[in-house]
Amino acid sequence: MLRDQTRLHLALMLTLTFSTGVVDAIGYLGLDKVFTGNMTGNVVILAMGLTGQDGLPIVGPILALAGFVAGGMAAGRLLRGVPKGWHRRDTWVLAIAAGLLLLALIPTAFITRTPAIPALGLPVTALLAVAMGMQAGAARHIAVTDVTTVVITSTLAALAFDSRFGRNTGQTWFRRLAAVTLLALGALSGATLLLVAFWLGLALAALLLVVVAVLGTVGSRSVEEEAAERAQ
Secondary structure, eight states: OHHHHHHHHHHHHHHHHHHHHHHHHHHHHHTTSOOSSOHHHHHHHHHHHTTTGGGOOSHHHHHHHHHHHHHHHHHHHHTTTOOSSOOHHHHHHHHHHHHHHHHHHHHHTTOOSSSOOHHHHHHHHHHHHHHHHHHHHHHHHHTOTTOOSSOOHHHHHHHHHTSTTTTOOOOOHHHHHHHHHHHHHHHHHHHHHHHHOHHHHHHHHHHHHHHHHHHHHHHHHHHHHHHHHHHO
């Protein structure tokens, strides 16, 4: 049962990684070169934007960074004192994140072109960043090795470093490669859906968050019920 739980958590975190790709594609292409999940990209864009190069945004990346940190803090507060692994509070964190994505759908009804004008784009940026920060916090608490759901730089480095052409040690290559691939596929999907309608990608990301929260809760309850039966 423990092995099944581990596999379930891995599958759910990989699903969130795909969702992050969707949201980041929408942020970068639809919200004027702003990432809402990949904060490394925002730091670089902000630094370059401060030099005035190519009209890169400044307010958007700052807002995204602040929102992401706020979301991470909120997740940490909600999960304070809870042992690592899936807990009902993780469900609440992901449910709130899904709610924020759904809330972000409201301004998109008025977005008729991309990138969106700041009056509409900045509120969406803030909501998405807070949601991604909360998602990252929950993923950190659930603690699936090599799958953070929002960044793959360290995962890609580990994949190369531990490969046959590198240190040549045993590694969890499947999950590492899957994380990289799914983030890319998510970005591809987000960019494609953006061509149809701005709201479609956000709706998909919110739906995936809800599905992950539900399946994670069902899986954790199954473990608790089995443990209770053994204790009787």
